[in-house]
Amino acid sequence: MINAAGREIPTSIQGYKNIIPYASPFATHPVADARKAGPKLKAIYPGTNKLLQSIEEAIEASGLRDGMTISFHHALRNGDYVMNAVIKAIAQKGIRGLTLAPSSFLDTNDELIPYFQQGVLVSAQTSGLRNKLGQFLTTNKIGTPTILRTHGGRVRAIESGELKIDVAFIAAPACDTYGNINGVDGPAACGSMGYAMVDARMADTVVAITDNLVDHPICPVSIPQHQVDFIVKIDCIGDPKGISTGALRLTSNPRDLQIAKLAAKVIERGGYFKEGFGMQLGAGAASVATGKYLRDVMIRDKVAASFAIGGIVGPFCDLLDEGLIRTLFDVQSFDARTIQSIRDNPRHQEYDCTFYANPWNKGPMVNKLDYVVLGATEVDVNFNVNVMTDSNGIMMGALGGHPDASAGAKCTIIVAPLLRGRLPMVTDAVQTISTPGETVDVIVTDRGVAINPKRSDLIENLKGSGLPLMTIEQLRDMAYELGGKPEPLKISDEIVAVVEYRDGTVLDVVKRPLL
């Protein structure tokens, strides 16, 4: 069958739930009278000691068995030591057949490949895949397709009971002796615990793994003791250098700066740039740089934002301090500046991922966005965006909050160079749809800006703005002229991953490329 994004979707996929094809951004609702899932009810009485001596002991205590589902959070990014260490210990115990459902994978998780090969891990559910693990899961059949979910879609799956986490292992930058956790203290401080907060609340068993065990009770508390079963102290949960890998200095790349300047102009003139607007800027170079130009306009016009959301980066904290943003909601803190800010500034609020982006609650923050600026690996003439597969069809990106923010925002702006190397970034059809075109409003490239034709209001507002406006087809033609039209990829029929839209419908599938 063909779904509403124009993709051919099989009627069933081995090892995947019953397929509902993607219909439109808000067409697919919770089943009538469905209730939120709940973890096992447990009682822990006074005197119970939650402290265990080792990861091995915690695995035993957790009751982990063959075939279960385990989770991790990715707030330590490439600095995380916990996921690899726990899975190594699980493998040594002879446990097999696990589904691994972290909030995302990063480069450092290449070490997991052998455990997929050995059958310790048989299935992955994630927002992102990178590097060799991405390549491995795109090119090797591991039995079940990888499920790719947005940040909001993952919470939806958890809260609706589709993704049931048996054991959550939570890397804890600070943890007290009764299990209260925060992310702001300790050598591996990561800032917001926004992803882990969901897992702690919903998993049947929760194991905190910390290198910074402190006296009870901690302050502030991000994850409360009453959600945590066991605590293990290890020497080191992560490398601060890797945690701040995302530490985003302002780019000096002139192409990125040009794109950012154009995107800031789209914001200024798009119709929503008013006192109290809400915004999200992605963590890519051009998105972050957009904030720099926007700041100038905000100061000039005396316009402050009521909030900013998304993964938070240092420049946003500066805007908060300057009074140009009233409050930040932070689900992931990308750099040291942000980690310091969420610790010290009460207007920098930690919140969890259901609050950020879950489409099936009574209103996530993405619903209140006026503008979001996000990157893309490629876009197409239907405004579809791909952030998931590269030019060889290999999974190397992350859905993240991209589709969530795009659906929620009044105006979604995609920033991308027209070409990367000699590869056109605006094409007839993206290889993989990660964000459907009907939720994308403006494509900003270094060579021109295209507005989704359904947004006649934006087209009207941006007339006379000095922006190099053109049709998306003109952008594509320019890209093809400069880079040449790319050859279609040779792809097998074998489905290696399912791209779920945030509502759990199937937006696209990833098939194994023929090498």
Place this chain on the structure above:
Amino acid sequence: MINAAGREIPTSIQGYKNIIPYASPFATHPVADARKAGPKLKAIYPGTNKLLQSIEEAIEASGLRDGMTISFHHALRNGDYVMNAVIKAIAQKGIRGLTLAPSSFLDTNDELIPYFQQGVLVSAQTSGLRNKLGQFLTTNKIGTPTILRTHGGRVRAIESGELKIDVAFIAAPACDTYGNINGVDGPAACGSMGYAMVDARMADTVVAITDNLVDHPICPVSIPQHQVDFIVKIDCIGDPKGISTGALRLTSNPRDLQIAKLAAKVIERGGYFKEGFGMQLGAGAASVATGKYLRDVMIRDKVAASFAIGGIVGPFCDLLDEGLIRTLFDVQSFDARTIQSIRDNPRHQEYDCTFYANPWNKGPMVNKLDYVVLGATEVDVNFNVNVMTDSNGIMMGALGGHPDASAGAKCTIIVAPLLRGRLPMVTDAVQTISTPGETVDVIVTDRGVAINPKRSDLIENLKGSGLPLMTIEQLRDMAYELGGKPEPLKISDEIVAVVEYRDGTVLDVVKRPLL
């Protein structure tokens, strides 16, 4: 049948669930493999307007129907205008047969009596009952017995699915236009929203009622927008004078001060008075005054508490500021000083009632108490405490967190005068058991101190302390000598209320007194 507290419990009670008799404080566990209940899954998409024009409109939008269960929180105490106003509006709509399950009732809720008489309300579940409403529910048969639950027991009932809230109406001192709520801003600021946080998370439909509607988004957020369906702005949600009714100045009553001095000595010498101890003091005069004497000892001995919990009062905030308490966890803020402190001091942490006291999670704060000091209406020779019925057998008190803290604390100290007027407060058997004697360690009266004989460690520690130690029987004898042995109450066989222990077992029943 006779339960483990020695009370005769019927094998079934009309209108009440299957009875499990009270066994012992930690004997009754969640059913194997039971899961936490969850509210209905709902999705609210961008552009949805949650603002309604009136309480009437909100009642309609909520889908409230005959026979449903509704809830309110009591953080505005006697200043609350919301519960009475909503129920009046419900009655005017002709809706009937509702179960009313607030976190507690206060004096101001006497206005609800007609709605019970008319059958708008047919059942009550609460922590406390006062005044004429307490009298009414003790002396009139309304069809189903009132269920009396501890603060922790109420959350247990909600989270285990025993108490399913269809619609929660939440008085919101500050609410933004998308439903984010806090209790620290606005004319009816009440401080912590600790009780309401549970209802917002667990009710199928949540209506915020505010007199302080502010721009989105609020900061800080105590109850998040994604839990709130509808918002109604009214002129006034409450009277600040009533909200701070509990405003607790230090008593000058010499008997209370004498009791407090003895209680402070018990703490000092009991064996747990060490750097980092945890404590709760009740909100009664003698309990609060205990803090005053304890402060002197803490300064003298350079001992600071790691935390204090419970309903928080101003003197605790002073101790926090002085560094004598490291952090406060606040489920209910009793006075203006406390409301200001929770707003401004990041070490004064808001937390919800599951975190405070729910026996069926992975560890509430009460589990970590070293000392709790609590009041009593009467105690008996088995150390049982009654805080629920008066000398006429009328319900006029609240279980509150009393049984929760008593179960959790290493040392539970009850403070009470030996006589009130001419009535002995230490008796052969309390009229109603609200806290079982096996969780009570020390009874402190103005005339003497009795230690539970099973606590040989405390008896040993308190030897030579200068405290007027005696047996509980000696205390009773002295009370009887001074006040005369009270005549047994004349009581009918008609059960008007069930006193649930925090684990949902039946600890006692309240029968209608014969007048």
